[in-house]
Amino acid sequence: MSYTYEYPRPALTVDCVIFGLDESSKLKILLIQRALEPFKGAWALPGGFVDMEEDLEEAALRELREETGVKDVFIEQLFTFGKPGRDPRGRVVSVAYYALVNLSEHPVQAASDADHVEWFELDELPRLAFDHDQIVQVAVNRLRSKVRYQPIGFELLPENFTLSQLQKLYETVLGVKQLNKRNFRTRILKMGVLNEVGKQEGVAHRPAVLYRFDKAKYEQLVQERYENLIRRGVDFEV
Amino acid sequence: MSYTYEYPRPALTVDCVIFGLDESSKLKILLIQRALEPFKGAWALPGGFVDMEEDLEEAALRELREETGVKDVFIEQLFTFGKPGRDPRGRVVSVAYYALVNLSEHPVQAASDADHVEWFELDELPRLAFDHDQIVQVAVNRLRSKVRYQPIGFELLPENFTLSQLQKLYETVLGVKQLNKRNFRTRILKMGVLNEVGKQEGVAHRPAVLYRFDKAKYEQLVQERYENLIRRGVDFEV
DNA sequence: TCAAAAGTGTTATCATTACACCCATGG
DNA sequence: CCATGGGTGTAATGATAACACTTTTGA
Numbered sequence: 183m184s185y186t187y188e189y190p191r192p193a194l195t196v197d198c199v200i201f202g203l204d205e206s207s208k209l210k211i212l213l214i215q216r217a218l219e220p221f222k223g224a225w226a227l228p229g230g231f232v233d234m235e236e237d238l239e240e241a242a243l244r245e246l247r248e249e250t251g252v253k254d255v256f257i258e259q260l261f262t263f264g265k266p267g268r269d270p271r272g273r274v275v276s277v278a279y280y281a282l283v284n285l286s287e288h289p290v291q292a293a294s295d296a297d298h299v300e301w302f303e304l305d306e307l308p309r310l311a312f313d314h315d316q317i318v319q320v321a322v323n324r325l326r327s328k329v330r331y332q333p334i335g336f337e338l339l340p341e342n343f344t345l346s347q348l349q350k351l352y353e354t355v356l357g358v359k360q361l362n363k364r365n366f367r368t369r370i371l372k373m374g375v376l377n378e379v380g381k382q383e384g385v386a387h388r389p390a391v392l393y394r395f396d397k398a399k400y401e402q403l404v405q406e407r408y409e410n411l412i413r414r415g416v417d418f419e420v
Numbered sequence: 421m422s423y424t425y426e427y428p429r430p431a432l433t434v435d436c437v438i439f440g441l442d443e444s445s446k447l448k449i450l451l452i453q454r455a456l457e458p459f460k461g462a463w464a465l466p467g468g469f470v471d472m473e474e475d476l477e478e479a480a481l482r483e484l485r486e487e488t489g490v491k492d493v494f495i496e497q498l499f500t501f502g503k504p505g506r507d508p509r510g511r512v513v514s515v516a517y518y519a520l521v522n523l524s525e526h527p528v529q530a531a532s533d534a535d536h537v538e539w540f541e542l543d544e545l546p547r548l549a550f551d552h553d554q555i556v557q558v559a560v561n562r563l564r565s566k567v568r569y570q571p572i573g574f575e576l577l578p579e580n581f582t583l584s585q586l587q588k589l590y591e592t593v594l595g596v597k598q599l600n601k602r603n604f605r606t607r608i609l610k611m612g613v614l615n616e617v618g619k620q621e622g623v624a625h626r627p628a629v630l631y632r633f634d635k636a637k638y639e640q641l642v643q644e645r646y647e648n649l650i651r652r653g654v655d656f657e658v
Numbered sequence: 659t660c661a662a663a664a665g666t667g668t669t670a671t672c673a674t675t676a677c678a679c680c681c682a683t684g685g
Numbered sequence: 686c687c688a689t690g691g692g693t694g695t696a697a698t699g700a701t702a703a704c705a706c707t708t709t710t711g712a
Contacts, residue, residue, distance in 0.1 A: 183426075184424050184425065184426055185424065185425050185426075185427065185428040185429065186422050186423065186424045186425075187422065187423050187424075187425075187429070187431075188421075188422055188423075189423065189469065190423040190472045191423070191425070191429040191430070191431055191432060192429070192432050192470065192472065193425075193429055194429065194430050194432065194502075194513055231427065232430065232502070232513075234428045234430065234504070234511050235504050235511075236504070237502060237503050237504065238500065238502040238503075238513070259499060259500065261497060262476065262497065262500045262515050264432075264470070264475060264476040264515070265475050265476075266472070266473055266474070266475065273472050273473075275432060275470075275476070275515075277500050277502070277513075344664085345664085345665090346663075346664075362702070362703070362704090363664090363665085364665085364666080364667095364702090364703085364704085365701070365702065365703080367665075367666095368700095368701090369700090369701085372700090382664095382710095384710095384711085385662090385663080385664095385710070385711075386661080386662070386663085386710065386711040386712065387661080387662045387663040387664070387709070387710055387711075388662085388663060388664045388665075388708060388709035388710050389663095389664080389709070389710065390663080390664055390665085391664085391665085582691085583691085583692090584690075584691075600675075600676075600677095601691090601692085602675090602676085602677085602692085602693075602694095603674070603675065603676085605692080605693090606673095606674090607673090607674090610673090620683095620691090622683095622684085623683070623684080623689090623690080623691095624683060624684040624685065624688080624689065624690085625682070625683055625684075625688080625689040625690040625691065626681055626682035626683055626689085626690065626691045626692075627682070627683065627690095627691080628690080628691055628692085629691085629692085
């Protein structure tokens with residue numbers, strides 16, 4: 183079977199940058215080892231060609247599932263990479279997606295066109311196929327900006343979590359040694375998006391208060407903040 | 421001439437959302453009236469098919485130039501729209517770009533596959549072809565967020581400008597009546613990215629101080645702010 | 659009673675907001 | 686001398702940053 187068009191068309195692919203976090207609090211990325219040429223044997227982002235009847239996001243989730251076994255993640259569009267020459271097979275344009283997941287809730291399993299699947303620590307990545315190094319770099323920057331204005335991380339922790347866990351998570355994602363405990367707590371609690379739901383038990387130190395994220399309050403906060411922004415205007419924060 | 425592939429491929433297009441501002445301080449968008457089917461006669465974003473040897477951004481700039489005569493703009497990638505069914509001609513995936521330009525420095529001129537080219541006020545847009553309404557909506561949101569952390573606007577004003585001009589610009593882009601003059605000024609000046617370069621002349625009121633944007637200082641500021649962010653960590657701003 | 663981690667008090671400094679007021683110019 | 690924008694003073698309030706301190710638990 184073959185398909186003929188009046189004008190040439192680039193091939194369209196999707197790629198996924200999946201960040202993973204676990205108890206060890208290392209930030210990792212999910213890679214596959216390519217089973218086929220080009221770049222056979224090299225590590226690459228999970229991804230592949232978009233089918234004709236599927237949405238881009240669907241395609242990304244399908245490839246992710248097929249190649250790594252990972253499913254049920256909330257991905258977001260990152261950027262579309264289309265420089266001629268980025269793929270030796272010819273003109274290939276790739277829409278990249280990214281997500282941050284709780285690593286331990288997403289067991290991996292190699293399949294079909296991938297030899298192996300593995301989580302790599304962010305600062306120990308191998309050389310990647312295609313321009314995937316660049317895609318990862320863009321994703322890391324995006325994640326670190328996102329952390330500023332979105333409550334990332336609540337999905338990554340157990341339903342009930344301690345402020346220390348949350349703080350560690352932020353330290354990991356931001357790639358920083360140690361945030362000030364006092365100030366982190368004040369700030370987070372002042373937002374009023376956490377509900378106290380109990381206390382730790384059976385730990386050999388003062389038990390921490392457990393919190394749960396209050397999504398409704400968060401949505402409300404977002405709304406208010408936006409109105410504030412509009413009211414007071416500019417604020418070159420960067 | 422025709423082109424044959426083993427698997428079907430979506431067509432790939434680019435679309436441009438060009439925001440324009442002029443002295444009247446209305447926020448406008450550049451549209452073309454389609455000369456061809458589908459949606460012949462309807463208003464649409466400038467855009468078209470990507471050539472095989474050109475980068476996506478190049479394609480967007482080329483289409484913009486060909487269809488509207490507008491050139492020398494800094495466009496940024498916005499989002500890639502690829503829902504099946506968004507184009508009646510079949511599967512078409514479109515990479516959207518956006519830019520904010522000084523309208524009076526970008527004279528328009530219809531050409532080739534566009535009947536007419538026109539600037540439309542943002543709140544008086546006609547019904548648009550394809551899913552271009554949605555693309556515009558996404559672009560407006562992006563522009564309004566961007567205003568917060570990037571010195572948009574300096575390129576839109578004359579090289580030397582007054583703080584009142586700058587303030588008006590922000591009011592326009594944010595779509596707000598009136599920012600507090602005192603606070604706007606304090607804030608902007610405190611950043612230290614403006615250099616005083618003279619005074620207005622020949623106006624029937626106290627002459628305003630003219631400023632010029634200092635790009636070097638801005639770059640430096642961005643750098644410092646990023647380091648701050650990293651140091652102190654989270655800040656759910658939204 | 660000790661180690662370990664949780665959690666609090668406090669203070670100096672800076673940023674934000676809100677309002678009222680003064681200034682320089684051409685007509 | 687007045688209308689028109691340009692531009693400033695100030696004070697209350699709230700946010701941030703830094704540092705040292707107290708509390709509660711199991712072993």
